Amino acid sequence: MPIVTLFEKPFDPYAELGAYEATLIEQHGEGQYGATTSFVGSMRDFNEGDNVSAMFLEHYPGMTEKALGKICEQAMKDFPIIDCVALHRVGEIKPNDSIVLVAAWSAHRAAAFDACRFLIEKLKSDAPFWKKESLNETTRWVEKNTKG
Amino acid sequence: MAIKVLFFASLRESMGRAADELDASDVETVTDVWDAVAGGNAMPSNLLMAINQDYVNADARVEDGDEVAFFPPVTGG
Numbered sequence: 001m002p003i004v005t006l007f008e009k010p011f012d013p014y015a016e017l018g019a020y021e022a023t024l025i026e027q028h029g030e031g032q033y034g035a036t037t038s039f040v041g042s043m044r045d046f047n048e049g050d051n052v053s054a055m056f057l058e059h060y061p062g063m064t065e066k067a068l069g070k071i072c073e074q075a076m077k078d079f080p081i082i083d084c085v086a087l088h089r090v091g092e093i094k095p096n097d098s099i100v101l102v103a104a105w106s107a108h109r110a111a112a113f114d115a116c117r118f119l120i121e122k123l124k125s126d127a128p129f130w131k132k133e134s135l136n137e138t139t140r141w142v143e144k145n146t147k148g
Numbered sequence: 149m150a151i152k153v154l155f156f157a158s159l160r161e162s163m164g165r166a167a168d169e170l171d172a173s174d175v176e177t178v179t180d181v182w183d184a185v186a187g188g189n190a191m192p193s194n195l196l197m198a199i200n201q202d203y204v205n206a207d208a209r210v211e212d213g214d215e216v217a218f219f220p221p222v223t224g225g
Contacts, residue, residue, distance in 0.1 A: 041225050057224070058156060058157050059224075060154070060156055060198075060201070060217060060219070062201050063198060063201035063202075063217065066201050066202075067201075088224060088225075099224075099225065100224070100225050120225055123224060123225050124222075124223075124224060124225035125222070126203075126222065127222060127224050127225075128156065128196075128198075128219060128222050128224075129222055129223065129224025129225070130156060130157035130158070130219070130220065130222060130223055130224075131223045131224070132157070141157060141158040141220070141223075142223040143220070143221065143223070144221060144223065145223055145225065
C-alpha cells in the first residue's frame, strides 16, 4: 500500500526508504521485488542566478495529501510495480535539506525507473505545494518548475 | 450552509486574505465564485482551481457546502 507523508521538520529520506522497504516483505511476501528506484530532491542555495538562504514550502492541508495519494494510485495502475511512496517536506527549509522522496519497487528495473520518473514529474505538476524563496533582503515566490 | 473559498501562496497575498465565504445562492460555477471574490480582477490564465480538494475547470458547478480553492501554478518537488 503506497504511503504519502508530509514532514514539518527535516527528514532523512534514506532512513525512510529503508524503513518502508523493511515493511515490504510483510506486505507483499518474500522475494517479490528485484528493483528499487528512488528520487530525492533537496534544496539548492541558488536559483535563477541568485543566492537563496532559505525557503518556505506552503501546501494545501488535505488536498496535498489527497493529490499525492492519487499520484501513487495512478503509478500503481499504469506501471507493473508492487509499491511506491511519496514523501515531502513543508514549512521552513534550509539549503541541503531534503524536500522530496519518491520511490518505486518492481520485479524488474524498467517499471521501477519509469514509475519513479512518473511520480516526481506528476508530483511537480499536480501536487499543491508552493515555494517562497528568501534572498538577501527580500522574498519571492517561485513561479514555475525548472525543466526536468 | 455556504461556500468556503480558499486562496494560496502568491494569490493569498495579493487577495490579502486566506479564506472567504459566499452565499451559495449567489453562484453557480467556479467562475461565478471567482467573480464574487476577486474584486473585479480577471481570472489569471494560469490559475488553478479545485472543488473539495479535486482539480476542476472554471465552468465546474458548485454546490452549497463546497470548498472552492484558487491558487497559482504549483512548484513542489
